[in-house]
Amino acid sequence: xxxxxxxxxxxxxxxxxxxxxxxxxxxxxxxxxxxxxxxxxxxxxxxxxxxxxxxxxxxxxxxxxxxxxxxxxxxxxxxxxxxxxxxxxxxxxxxxxxxxxxxxxxxxxxxxxxxxxxxxxxxxxxxxxxxxxxxxxxxxxxxxxxxxxxxxxxxxxxxxxxxxxxxxxxxxxxxxxxxxxxxxxxxxxx
Numbered sequence: 365x366x367x368x369x370x371x372x373x374x375x376x377x378x379x380x381x382x383x384x385x386x387x388x389x390x391x392x393x394x395x396x397x398x399x400x401x402x403x404x405x406x407x408x409x410x411x412x413x414x415x416x417x418x419x420x421x422x423x424x425x426x427x428x429x430x431x432x433x434x435x436x437x438x439x440x441x442x443x444x445x446x447x448x449x450x451x452x453x454x455x456x457x458x459x460x461x462x463x464x465x466x467x468x469x470x471x472x473x474x475x476x477x478x479x480x481x482x483x484x485x486x487x488x489x490x491x492x493x494x495x496x497x498x499x500x501x502x503x504x505x506x507x508x509x510x511x512x513x514x515x516x517x518x519x520x521x522x523x524x525x526x527x528x529x530x531x532x533x534x535x536x537x538x539x540x541x542x543x544x545x546x547x548x549x550x551x552x553x554x
Contacts, residue, residue: 372417375434376427382417386425387544389417391552392450394543405549406541416442427451432502433465440469447474449508450554452481452500459501470507478503480512481526482554504530513537513554524553 366373368380384390393415398408420435421427432449439447447469469476481500503510513525515538520527525537539551 372419373438374419375431375438376420376422382419385423387552388450389419390544391542392448393417395540396448398543405543405547416444421451429459429461433461436465436469440472440474444474447476449476449478449502452479452503462501463505466502466505466508475509476502476507477509477511479525479554480510480528480531482524500526500530509533511535
């Protein structure tokens with residue numbers, strides 16, 4: 365839909381610049397879709413799934429409601445079946461722009477999945493949050509599948525993922541081996 369968007373789109377700069385400054389998107393994409401049966405690196409859980417890279421965050425890791433809504437709309441325009449929203453933060457008053465975009469995707473039959481949020485104080489300006497006492501968007505939007513993280517034994521220890529009544533499912537999220545850049549791998553948590 366845009367000039368030179370063969371590899372995806374950056375809704376912050378309105379360009380095809382998709383470099384992943386922190387490696388978060390790359391590691392999530394690797395967990396979901398790394399090539400299988402090639403004796404290299406890791407195997408993604410989504411056998412033969414395709415990834416549509418969309419960057420909605422600034423170099424600092426911050427994003428805006430508008431950049432997220434634009435990313436969701438871009439995914440819809442390109443026939444995405446699932447939208448992974450592995451971001452979130454407390455927002456007591458709600459966010460009509462983000463909520464409208466997510467609702468539009470849900471109404472179109474797209475599966476929308478969001479993280480419960482990160483417990484790392486570094487991601488939350490030095491604060492930790494309990495999902496029961498905070499409104500974490502987009503995780504609490506009705507219809508969104510909210511995922512919390514556990515360790516490899518299925519236990520939640522609170523050091524890397526939020527939890528609470530808004531969580532629909534928990535999955536391993538601590539020290540997961542994944543891609544960090546082409547042909548490089550590391551463990552990630554969240």
